[in-house]
Amino acid sequence: MNAFPQLGLSKDSILAGLADARGRDLTADGRAFAFIYDAGAETRDLAREAFAGCMSINGLDPTAYPSARVIERSLVKACLELMRAPEGALGTCTSGGTESVMLAVKAAREHARQTRPGIAAPKMLLPVTAHACFHKAAHYLGIEVVSVEVGEDFRASVTDARAKMSSDVILVVGSAPSYAHGVVDPIPELAALAEEHGTLMHVDACVGGLVLPFLRETGVEVPPFDFSVPGVTSMSMDLHKYGFAPKGSSMLLVKNRAIRDAHYYACANWTGYTIVNSTTLGSKSLAAAGAALAVVQHLGREGYVTLARTMWRATEHLLDVVTSRPELRLLARPNMNLFAFTTTEGDVFELADRLTARGWHVQPTYGFGSSPAHIHLTLDPSNAPNAEHFGRDLEACLVDLPARMEAPSEALAMLTMLEGAGPSDEATAIDPAMLMGALGIENGMLPNASAPIHRILNAASPALRERLVVLFVGELFV
Ligand SMILES: Cc1ncc(COP(=O)(O)O)c(C=O)c1O
Numbered sequence: 001m002n003a004f005p006q007l008g009l010s011k012d013s014i015l016a017g018l019a020d021a022r023g024r025d026l027t028a029d030g031r032a033f034a035f036i037y038d039a040g041a042e043t044r045d046l047a048r049e050a051f052a053g054c055m056s057i058n059g060l061d062p063t064a065y066p067s068a069r070v071i072e073r074s075l076v077k078a079c080l081e082l083m084r085a086p087e088g089a090l091g092t093c094t095s096g097g098t099e100s101v102m103l104a105v106k107a108a109r110e111h112a113r114q115t116r117p118g119i120a121a122p123k124m125l126l127p128v129t130a131h132a133c134f135h136k137a138a139h140y141l142g143i144e145v146v147s148v149e150v151g152e153d154f155r156a157s158v159t160d161a162r163a164k165m166s167s168d169v170i171l172v173v174g175s176a177p178s179y180a181h182g183v184v185d186p187i188p189e190l191a192a193l194a195e196e197h198g199t200l201m202h203v204d205a206c207v208g209g210l211v212l213p214f215l216r217e218t219g220v221e222v223p224p225f226d227f228s229v230p231g232v233t234s235m236s237m238d239l240h241k242y243g244f245a246p247k248g249s250s251m252l253l254v255k256n257r258a259i260r261d262a263h264y265y266a267c268a269n270w271t272g273y274t275i276v277n278s279t280t281l282g283s284k285s286l287a288a289a290g291a292a293l294a295v296v297q298h299l300g301r302e303g304y305v306t307l308a309r310t311m312w313r314a315t316e317h318l319l320d321v322v323t324s325r326p327e328l329r330l331l332a333r334p335n336m337n338l339f340a341f342t343t344t345e346g347d348v349f350e351l352a353d354r355l356t357a358r359g360w361h362v363q364p365t366y367g368f369g370s371s372p373a374h375i376h377l378t379l380d381p382s383n384a385p386n387a388e389h390f391g392r393d394l395e396a397c398l399v400d401l402p403a404r405m406e407a408p409s410e411a412l413a414m415l416t417m418l419e420g421a422g423p424s425d426e427a428t429a430i431d432p433a434m435l436m437g438a439l440g441i442e443n444g445m446l447p448n449a450s451a452p453i454h455r456i457l458n459a460a461s462p463a464l465r466e467r468l469v470v471l472f473v474g475e476l477f478v
Helices: 011-021 041-053 066-082 097-115 133-141 158-164 187-196 212-217 257-263 287-324 348-357 384-397 409-416 432-439 451-459 462-476
Strands: 090-094 123-127 144-148 169-175 200-204 234-238 250-254 265-267 275-277 328-330 338-343 363-365 374-378
Touching: 041 287, 066 090, 066 250, 066 287, 090 097, 090 257, 097 133, 097 169, 097 200, 097 234, 097 250, 097 257, 123 133, 123 158, 133 144, 144 158, 158 187, 169 187, 187 200, 212 287, 250 257, 287 328, 287 338, 287 384, 338 348, 348 363, 348 374, 348 384, 348 451, 409 451, 409 462, 432 451, 432 462, 451 462
Parallel strands: 123 144, 123 169, 169 200, 200 234
Antiparallel strands: 090 250, 234 250, 265 275, 328 338, 338 374, 363 374
């Protein structure tokens, strides 16, 4: 068959083809402890219907599609209320956490250009535990990242942030919580530091924004992290994570209109229509935002509180399992239902492989700075009922777990020559297909025994890691 068929195919065969393509995808079957945020069939079905109903709304022009305004304003209002935003605060629906963060950084850059025009080389104070999308934003927007160290509990060090503060800093960042370790940074102290220096403060609540307020309602102690903290000027929160909405839905909230207008982009410098975009996209679908609004209205506060309680109970159970075993070490006690643990002597990647062999999906994560190689677990309503089963399997996988193994030095030496090399550098040319073959990666799927690959990537420098993942993923799309 031609890739572009001469004649249209039947609906049945098209849909069968798509279903076939999805056949090996992760699903909300309760065995995935990463990627999946699922509140059950009823919510999913409602989201699907709302998504389909809102598919043709084009947010490019809210005057031509008034529904875009209705949906966005309703969702923004709900999120502002949840984050205890002050009068005058505003928000924008975005396509995901990365876009919310990029726009927050852009807003800070433009805001500084307007209010502090002397800054030639803008900087951002960024804890090493903040999500990589801040580095991406800095890369796209020409901002220098000033890394802030974390303490033993993986919370940002306020002392280090203070030491690194300068008159060129346009934004201070804190996470609520950080993805890897699930801990909330000391937001009041970071925000006070930002305020003291007349700079903006962004709280990244992409993963926590729709859990922490509800967890607090269940009686769990949640540190201050929202707009009620003086000095917080913007927040990101993802509806497509613990909002349980389909992918493509996040929110950027800002304290006032001056910051909000600073992330807008307008252009009349061409022969066509004058554009004004609140986000990075031009034409943009409101399907995911419509579905997010539907899910928020369907679950209501009560629904989210119930789910937060379920996820936290399951998390507490697994924290007990991890902390009761001398073979394991919890990296930090989390503020919500995602956390990181490692092995004391055993091979952590072998442990991940053993869990995979038992049908679980976990996230092996490489060492960086003071954070060692570990396994990350994200709990959601779909896997929470399996926490006890998973805990038993985790304990069973510890039996005769081999000691930590090093990456083969020859493989690492060979790959190290790639470090810093451009894609077209002849001297370091490497056949990506051959490399994938040698590592056992077939059709884009990691082998079940993927510990050797993880050991190599873990031993590689961050620069080499970046080069290798571009090579791997690039090869999937050749
Ligand atoms: C804390 C945090 N911030 C930002 C992001 C980026 O979100 P997205 O993948 O939706 O772009 C994530 C994703 O996991 C996250 O956990």
